Amino acid sequence: MKKTLLRPAALTAAVIVILYVMCALVPGPHGGARPSIGAGSGKRILIIDAGHGGADGGAVSITGVPESAINLDIALRLDQIMAFFGVPTLLTRTSEELDYPPDATTIRKKKVYDQRRRITLINSTENAVLLSIHQNTYPDASPHGAQALYAKTEGSKELAESIHRALVQALGAKNVRLPAKVPERVYLLNYAQCPAVLAETGFLSNPADEALLKTDAYRLRLAVALAAGYLSACTNEQTGGAS
Numbered sequence: 208m209k210k211t212l213l214r215p216a217a218l219t220a221a222v223i224v225i226l227y228v229m230c231a232l233v234p235g236p237h238g239g240a241r242p243s244i245g246a247g248s249g250k251r252i253l254i255i256d257a258g259h260g261g262a263d264g265g266a267v268s269i270t271g272v273p274e275s276a277i278n279l280d281i282a283l284r285l286d287q288i289m290a291f292f293g294v295p296t297l298l299t300r301t302s303e304e305l306d307y308p309p310d311a312t313t314i315r316k317k318k319v320y321d322q323r324r325r326i327t328l329i330n331s332t333e334n335a336v337l338l339s340i341h342q343n344t345y346p347d348a349s350p351h352g353a354q355a356l357y358a359k360t361e362g363s364k365e366l367a368e369s370i371h372r373a374l375v376q377a378l379g380a381k382n383v384r385l386p387a388k389v390p391e392r393v394y395l396l397n398y399a400q401c402p403a404v405l406a407e408t409g410f411l412s413n414p415a416d417e418a419l420l421k422t423d424a425y426r427l428r429l430a431v432a433l434a435a436g437y438l439s440a441c442t443n444e445q446t447g448g449a450s
């Protein structure tokens with residue numbers, strides 16, 4: 208995984224996010240601003256969850272790239288963009304290496320320990336919003352595109368819809384699938400008590416998606432879209448609007 212992140216492109220990314228959010232906030236033909244996700248009394252904290260990591264590499268792409276590395280790279284880029292906007296963030300991991308207790312002797316035990324560690328962090332954070340980043344995979348090579356999956360908690364669907372709109376802007380409608388409810392087997396999203404969205408940013412089993420996901424430019428574009436989608440949904444809180 209590359210250690211070099213945004214730096215030269217960071218300012219450009221921030222400008223794109225600002226432009227997108229400004230457009231998204233223009234009232235539609237029927238008047239009224241876009242809905243925001245709930246009216247928290249404090250400033251929202253964005254928890255950026257790079258899926259998998261450590262003993263769990265997640266899916267493997269058709270050329271052998273582990274999902275965990277792509278997720279982490281997009282998560283770190285998103286974190287840098289959010290810093291420009293003064294959005295407080297917490298990352299569930301910042302490295303491909305994870306520490307485990309001595310009794311976590313199998314991969315299964317390590318995964319269970321890690322998922323519990325993440326959910327404890329999420330549910331002990333006040334005013335949290337969870338954005339989990341993953342890549343999709345399928346036995347057939349044809350499915351492609353990004354998708355925002357939402358949890359059952361209040362505000363999750365609105366956040367997924369906002370991220371969907373930003374992904375459509377960034378990637379084009381043909382490469383974005385409609386928002387959907389997250390499957391019950393996804394532990395973090397089903398136990399998170401805050402607004403929560405899982406972004407599947409592409410298919411590692413699709414040659415075109417996989418080739419794009421290996422490039423810095425595409426990962427940056429995804430991070431920009433996630434940032435813009437989050438900021439559009441949470442603008443009332445992030446701009447300090449008294450609510």
Ligand SMILES: [Zn+2]
Nearest residue numbers: 258265341342
């Ligand atoms: Zn995954």
